[in-house]
Amino acid sequence: MKLAEKQAFLVLQRSGAPPQHRVRIVESLSQALPSWNLSTRVSRIFRVTNVGGAPNGDQRILENCHLLFVGPTPPWAIQGVVGPSCQLWLTLGSFNLLLVSQNPSETAVAIDWAKNNSRYEHWEIAAGVVKEPHFSPEQVHIRNGIGSLTKLSKLRMPSPLRQPVSEYCSLMASALSRSRSALPQLLQDLKVVHEETASDLFDISAGGDEIVLADEVGDLTNTNAGLARIVSQALSAVSPLIEHECDLRLHSLLGIGIADLALARIRIFAEKTLGSANIPDRVAHLERKPIDMDLTRLRCDSDFWFSDHLGKNGTVVGHSVAHLPTATDVPFPLLTYFSQTDHFKSTLTTLSAPVTAIAACNTVRWSLLTLTHEICHAIVRGVLTTLLPDPDKTEELQDAIALLNKTRKPAHLLDEIRRYLIASVIAMDHVHSLSEGVSGEFPVDADYLRETLDRCHHEVEEIMVHVMDFMYFYDGEADKYIPWIWLSWGVIPNIGNRVPEYVLRTLCALNAMNLRRGGLTETTSRDQLIHILSGLKDSTKDLYVEAALKHLREHWDERIKNALICRKGIVKIVRAFLFSDSIADSLRQERKAFGPGSKREGYPMNPRELSSLMIDNPLKFIKVYTDSGEPSEAVSAWMLSTIAFNTLDS
Amino acid sequence: MTLTAPRLERVEDQVLTRKYRRLAKRHVRAFGEPRPGLDRKAADLKGPHPEYSDASVRQAPHALPAGAPVVRMAIQEDQDTRESRVVVL
Numbered sequence: 253m254k255l256a257e258k259q260a261f262l263v264l265q266r267s268g269a270p271p272q273h274r275v276r277i278v279e280s281l282s283q284a285l286p287s288w289n290l291s292t293r294v295s296r297i298f299r300v301t302n303v304g305g306a307p308n309g310d311q312r313i314l315e316n317c318h319l320l321f322v323g324p325t326p327p328w329a330i331q332g333v334v335g336p337s338c339q340l341w342l343t344l345g346s347f348n349l350l351l352v353s354q355n356p357s358e359t360a361v362a363i364d365w366a367k368n369n370s371r372y373e374h375w376e377i378a379a380g381v382v383k384e385p386h387f388s389p390e391q392v393h394i395r396n397g398i399g400s401l402t403k404l405s406k407l408r409m410p411s412p413l414r415q416p417v418s419e420y421c422s423l424m425a426s427a428l429s430r431s432r433s434a435l436p437q438l439l440q441d442l443k444v445v446h447e448e449t450a451s452d453l454f455d456i457s458a459g460g461d462e463i464v465l466a467d468e469v470g471d472l473t474n475t476n477a478g479l480a481r482i483v484s485q486a487l488s489a490v491s492p493l494i495e496h497e498c499d500l501r502l503h504s505l506l507g508i509g510i511a512d513l514a515l516a517r518i519r520i521f522a523e524k525t526l527g528s529a530n531i532p533d534r535v536a537h538l539e540r541k542p543i544d545m546d547l548t549r550l551r552c553d554s555d556f557w558f559s560d561h562l563g564k565n566g567t568v569v570g571h572s573v574a575h576l577p578t579a580t581d582v583p584f585p586l587l588t589y590f591s592q593t594d595h596f597k598s599t600l601t602t603l604s605a606p607v608t609a610i611a612a613c614n615t616v617r618w619s620l621l622t623l624t625h626e627i628c629h630a631i632v633r634g635v636l637t638t639l640l641p642d643p644d645k646t647e648e649l650q651d652a653i654a655l656l657n658k659t660r661k662p663a664h665l666l667d668e669i670r671r672y673l674i675a676s677v678i679a680m681d682h683v684h685s686l687s688e689g690v691s692g693e694f695p696v697d698a699d700y701l702r703e704t705l706d707r708c709h710h711e712v713e714e715i716m717v718h719v720m721d722f723m724y725f726y727d728g729e730a731d732k733y734i735p736w737i738w739l740s741w742g743v744i745p746n747i748g749n750r751v752p753e754y755v756l757r758t759l760c761a762l763n764a765m766n767l768r769r770g771g772l773t774e775t776t777s778r779d780q781l782i783h784i785l786s787g788l789k790d791s792t793k794d795l796y797v798e799a800a801l802k803h804l805r806e807h808w809d810e811r812i813k814n815a816l817i818c819r820k821g822i823v824k825i826v827r828a829f830l831f832s833d834s835i836a837d838s839l840r841q842e843r844k845a846f847g848p849g850s851k852r853e854g855y856p857m858n859p860r861e862l863s864s865l866m867i868d869n870p871l872k873f874i875k876v877y878t879d880s881g882e883p884s885e886a887v888s889a890w891m892l893s894t895i896a897f898n899t900l901d902s
Numbered sequence: 903m904t905l906t907a908p909r910l911e912r913v914e915d916q917v918l919t920r921k922y923r924r925l926a927k928r929h930v931r932a933f934g935e936p937r938p939g940l941d942r943k944a945a946d947l948k949g950p951h952p953e954y955s956d957a958s959v960r961q962a963p964h965a966l967p968a969g970a971p972v973v974r975m976a977i978q979e980d981q982d983t984r985e986s987r988v989v990v991l
Contacts, residue, residue, distance in 0.1 A: 548989045551980050656990065657973045671990075679975060679988040691976035691991055700970070771984030817977055817986050 253327060253862040255342060256299040259885040262343075262350070264382070264494070264505050265292040273382040273494055275375070276314055277352075281502075293497060295505035296611070297341040297350060298889050300862065303331055304338040314352070318359040319375040321347035321493065322366045324435060324509065326897040328864040333365040342862070344610065344889055345489040345498075346434040346509025347373065371433065373491045387491035396428040398443070400450050407457040410465055416472045417453060423479040424449075430487035435509050438486070438516060441585035445601070448584050449475060471600060478587030478602035485590065486512035500592075500607060508590060511610045514895040515588035518620060518870050519603055521899070522627045523585070525838040526724060532634035534562040535829055539666035547672040548821065552767040557824050563834035586630070595744075598626035600633075608743075612883030613891055614859075616739045619878045621871065624725040628717040635830060636713060638666070639673050643705055649698040656696065669825055674701070676821035677708050683818045711753070715760045715819055719826040722761040724836050725871065730762055732875075734784040742794045751799045752807075755781070759816050764827045774816050778808060792881075842869040844900060852876050860890045868900045 263284045264275050277297070278284050284294055322330060324346050334340050334351065335358030341350040353359045359374070366372035366388075373387040405421045424446050431439045449472070456468055488498035488507035498507035538561070550556060586603040594604040603626055612618040641648035654660035655671040656678070662668040678694060681704050685692045718737075726733040741747065741754060762777035769776050782804055789797045804812065842854070844866045853876050857863045867873050877891055974991040 546990070548987070551983050552985050552987065553983055653971050653973075657971050658990070659971070675973075675975065675988065675990050678973060682975070686975065686977050686988065688977050688979060688986060691974055694973050694975065695970040696973050697970040770982075771980070771986070773985065814977065818988055820987060 255860040293504040300340040304334045305336040317354045320351040321373040323348035325370040327862040345506030396425040474599040475601045481589035514892040517899045529835040539664045541665040543665040543668045557828045562832035611885045614887040628720045632716045643702045679818040718757045718761040723831045728765040870895045
């Protein structure tokens with residue numbers, strides 16, 4: 253089974269006199285636009301070749317025929333019931349397969365199969381008009397199944413939360429009931445989201461300690477935004493399809509359930525590997541280790557920076573794993589969705605990717621691998637809550653200053669890491685006053701530290717995220733990482749003024765792999781970046797890349813070099829205390845999909861071929877198959893379908 | 903920073919778990935959420951780090967009271983490796 257190279261569109265609209273729902277397949281959007289009216293809905297579909305028999309391009313088939321929507325179902329599962337006169341199409345909706353046939357008996361066989369194996373909706377088409385649809389009977393009776401939603405809606409909440417809670421209840425009720433029908437794979441995660449959210453809200457209602465209302469409103473607003481997208485996009489395809497519309501115009505007929513399921517699979521994989529490694533916990537446990545050295549004075553090629561401090565055989569945390577607290581909570585599943593406005597973004601409850609990626613995720617510019625950057629943000633936020641003082645607590649700020657100016661001795665390794673991080677932040681803030689061999693005296697009180705953290709925090713977090721992303725998800729390979737991040741920046745308009753920041757962050761990431769070079773660390777990273785960006789400039793003509801090269805060449809000595817040195821402490825902290833080779837191993841492995849030979853790193857599938865072969869590392873799969881400069885809707889759909897249906901659950 | 907034991911209790915769960923989210927809410931409130939994606943939006947209220955933007959946007963330094971603690975720092979070159987690094991003196 254192989255997807256045709258070109259997409260088509262399934263078009264549904266009310267027209268004629270009397271107005272009736274009419275359906276047709278067109279080869280391009282431009283063919284649908286001339287007759288577009290207020291009821292028109294379309295969805296991308298992709299012809300599956302090597303199965304069935306009806307020829308491509310025979311549009312007459314839709315005049316009098318049967319349309320059978322089936323899914324969510326792995327494409328290969330239906331292969332045996334596609335009759336010789338049928339056309340099979342792949343869609344991105346949760347009805348991910350569309351069978352078109354003029355033969356009633358072949359259609360009946362497929363319906364019988366669908367009754368036992370999937371969900372279906374059947375349209376009989378006469379003279380292009382959709383007759384009464386028939387669908388899986390149980391879909392009519394599905395309810396949300398969560399009684400606590402009613403209880404939650406009756407809670408007496410503080411006024412800022414009343415409307416968000418009402419909205420949440422209706423959204424979650426829709427999400428749960430629709431998920432049972434349209435995308436059962438999401439149901440368990442939605443239940444966990446609800447359990448956690450409801451528990452938070454019941455606590456608030458009971459007047460729990462240390463609750464900051466603004467935090468809760470913000471959190472619930474993000475949750476509601478994610479749920480709204482999921483309900484209206486991923487879960488829009490519930491029967492009868494004619495009554496349920498997706499709010500994305502190019503997917504308004506069938507929604508994007510399978511694309512969303514692919515996002516969820518990627519998130520689950522990252523959660524089971526990097527997330528379950530408990531990095532914030534492991535960092536927090538460094539307080540069990542004594543320290544008798546000043547990290548600011550430790551040379552960058554010291555083995556200390558390259559030890560697996562977090563791993564099982566860490567030389568510093570030799571007993572860390574065995575003594576780590578067992579996680580009793582179920583991880584909170586970030587709500588994944590595609591967005592036209594949020595782009596790649598993570599909050600404490602959501603994770604989004606740009607809608608464009610649905611049709612272009614086969615290119616580096618729109619690769620879903622960028623999600624790893626967002627996942628790293630979640631982890632770094634957890635680590636920073638352990639490393640940085642609470643800016644609202646003066647005593648914590650003062651204690652950080654005492655550590656910094658050595659009026660308090662670090663009690664353990666964690667204290668020393670905190671001291672080094674704060675020292676790096678102060679150095680970043682005073683970069684113009686620091687030069688080789690000249691010492692500076694900087695007054696630091698709690699207010700100053702609070703303001704400085706406020707100014708520099710964002711950059712500190714971004715540097716840590718870039719280093720982490722580079723080390724864990726790109727294996728520290730500069731020739732892979734640099735093109736991927738710079739091309740992904742290239743699709744964002746009007747960020748030319750940020751190029752100096754991006755150059756610095758890229759150099760920080762490269763420094764993590766060049767620390768062994770001692771005095772040559774910074775210049776090696778610079779030369780690597782110039783070399784790779786120069787190649788990229790020639791092949792892509794990217795304006796930001798050109799600006800980056802100019803900035804590197806013109807401002808290295810007077811601006812970039814010292815700024816990089818001031819940030820090296822942050823790089824070292826991530827290299828030594830957030831990165832672990834043993835954790836990274838779980839992200840590199842692909843144990844299932846290995847075929848003979850080294851082509852595509854052992855993956856035997858060819859793009860657009862719908863295989864039943866399973867994979868267990870969707871990130872590696874993405875990295876291997878994201879190899880084109882030109883977007884392809886068909887290859888992107890194949891990638892999303894493969895991730896959605898071929899990724900093993902565990 | 904002296905509250906190390908309670909801190910440890912508060913993060914004794916996995917990334918993305920309920921307790922972690924509660925802890926991180928404080929962090930997000932204090933510092934805001936990161937910009938979308940790899941800084942996907944051009945608009946950012948705080949703007950880039952002052953050292954990496956036009957000098958005119960650099961904020962006025964906080965007025966420190968007399969007798970505020972002093973931190974002494976320098977960029978020093980390592981005699982063996984010739985590495986330049988920031989040290990706290």
